[in-house]
Amino acid sequence: MNQVVMHTGCGAEAGLISVDDALALITVRTQRLGTEQLPLQQALGRYLAQDVHSKINLPLFAQSAVDGYAISAIAEIDAGAEFALIGEIRAGQTANVALKNGQAVRIFTGAPIPDGTTTVARQEIVNVAEQKIVLTSPLKLHADTRDAGEEISVGQILAAKGQKLSVGAIAALSMAGISHCEVYAYPKIAVVITGDEVAENIDDYSAGKIFDANAPLIAVWFQSQLAHVEIMHVTDDKNAVLNLFAHLKDQYDVILTTGGVSVGDYDFVRPVALDLGFKQIFWKVKQKPGKPMLFAEYKREDASSCYLLGLPGNPAAVYVGMQIYTDTLLKALQGQTEPLSWFSGVITHDLKADARERFLRMSVQFEQGAVQLTSLAKQQSHMLSNLMQANGLVRIPAGQSIQAGNLLHGLLIQQ
């Protein structure tokens, strides 16, 4: 494992770690958690910890793809042909008849086609008379049938280790009779909001405190991940931070903090963490918003770790921190080492250069198969109102002036 960059001294602007290096460090320096077996329906959003193989053929048996009639015929059938109707097989029933040439049975979607079946006529092309059917259209052999094992065969891999259990993945596994799966444990996360300045009401606000966006933001971000976290508040007091972290480091996989992580006189997150034995992996990222971000690890005696992700207190930095860094950390803890899925799009306007890489909240539009990006107003780190419109978080490389038509990368934000 290579140390991508050394951290820089207090307040130094030179040598800040890049966004990509910071993300790479999170991925390579994070030990994945253990695994657990879960009922499939409780595993939405989790990652498979082992390959899943099929124990069945799907379909198990040759079956009808439609509601109609299984027919035995030697060759293709012309319109007007008649067949003797000898019975009915419903889905979920077994086929205990065998068809001879010239015979048909009523059959339903998914029901086994009986021995002797050469084709299936969907009911829309069939007229039914007493004890016989008449086809209204010609019909080929092997029409509207599904062969045994056509989709999945016994032993075949259904889903690979690392597969995210999306709605579709869970449906597909359920269809193959999978009811439980081995997944990585979801990290146990303590969220710590630092700061003295939180307003509870308009009077507090009028007296100079501010309303806290960070606790609600983080609470609902985890809700959107179907996860529950504990959110704690701590004042800008060194002993309070120390006592809290001393307790949390032994109980949680992740301590996620907001605020108190810069070089100000009341920024106790980093010094306290270092005092408690956390080792800094990086501090300060060459980005806007969110420069004074901290990532550190505390190794417990049992060789497990508590990771500290210290986000700056500005709500825009917290927003970016959750979408980019927290997401990467949670994935790494669950064995996911692939980089985030950045989309690419074309910016519709110029942007001035900035010494740091920026994450701008943008409107992403699909126009005739092209992705167009337009920056929204009010991008400063204490402003969030443009998140009502934003559906993309777009990376602007450091030190480059951008012209309309340039290609940029970003993440789609769920609206």
Added chain:
Amino acid sequence: MNQVVMHTGCGAEAGLISVDDALALITVRTQRLGTEQLPLQQALGRYLAQDVHSKINLPLFAQSAVDGYAISAIAEIDAGAEFALIGEIRAGQTANVALKNGQAVRIFTGAPIPDGTTTVARQEIVNVAEQKIVLTSPLKLHADTRDAGEEISVGQILAAKGQKLSVGAIAALSMAGISHCEVYAYPKIAVVITGDEVAENIDDYSAGKIFDANAPLIAVWFQSQLAHVEIMHVTDDKNAVLNLFAHLKDQYDVILTTGGVSVGDYDFVRPVALDLGFKQIFWKVKQKPGKPMLFAEYKREDASSCYLLGLPGNPAAVYVGMQIYTDTLLKALQGQTEPLSWFSGVITHDLKADARERFLRMSVQFEQGAVQLTSLAKQQSHMLSNLMQANGLVRIPAGQSIQAGNLLHGLLIQQ
């Protein structure tokens, strides 16, 4: 309100309603539900039922944008300039000093700048000596300050009626001191899985029953929407369906069914619904998968309605039905009348024409700012395994053969 199309007779292929007409009918024929007040953090994914206006200026007061020093100076400052350091103001404290020309106070991000401040120096460009500071870089007037009301002013609209409460929207509203909001009620939904053929284990499966993908699919789809629904099973028995619907129609806003909605002899959903007084809004959509889809309404004596969305039993039809039709219905019930957000992309290969519009599961790739679509194998309506890879559900217009390079529309699927 115009009736877009009349329903067609049993089994008729002519006159099927189009996908767009079906979606338009769901939107125009659905009465939106009432509203409720919720704590903001319990409203993720819900839709605002009224505009939200700001009760505050944000920021309330002129403040520092950084950790550094508030300075009083008549003009731009040269590197090397010195200022007398007269105190400190933390975030959350009030500024009870006033600066005179040549003076500075230590200040932190978000703290009020005192009267007399003309600019703020970030700490990175300041050397501190006893009782004075020395600037290491030149500094303009009004640097790193935030003006009162710069982001939001009292009375300004923060979010409009209909706004979806995304993570970002909730964070932005929290920052403006909004703690509760009026949202549309989330519909009360009964899910009814019809059919006799469900396997509980491999023995059942070997005996000809099939594993049910539909109940897990629907359960986790609603989980992904942060909603809880009751899932019931009913056998293909007319009286069982009748008794169940008779009870549900008075208790639920929506009855969502899978299976039993075609023209087969055991397809009781539609006849039972009509017997119970449901009025058909449409039946059968010119699409693949999912043709025999039913949408009907039961008007209760109190003028409220129970909507029946009857999806076919094939799991692919259920998957499309959830992503396209159930989503549209839930939005309509919550006052959202905008069409779904279809993206556009360019297909990388030819596709044969089909009489019905198709929804194909595709891989959506972003390449150099263009969206490229590639159809996945195993698209049949009884197959789901390609949902491990699919990240788009793409519409192929009816009756058109598609060439590589053609523009198509679809929905992004969350992976």
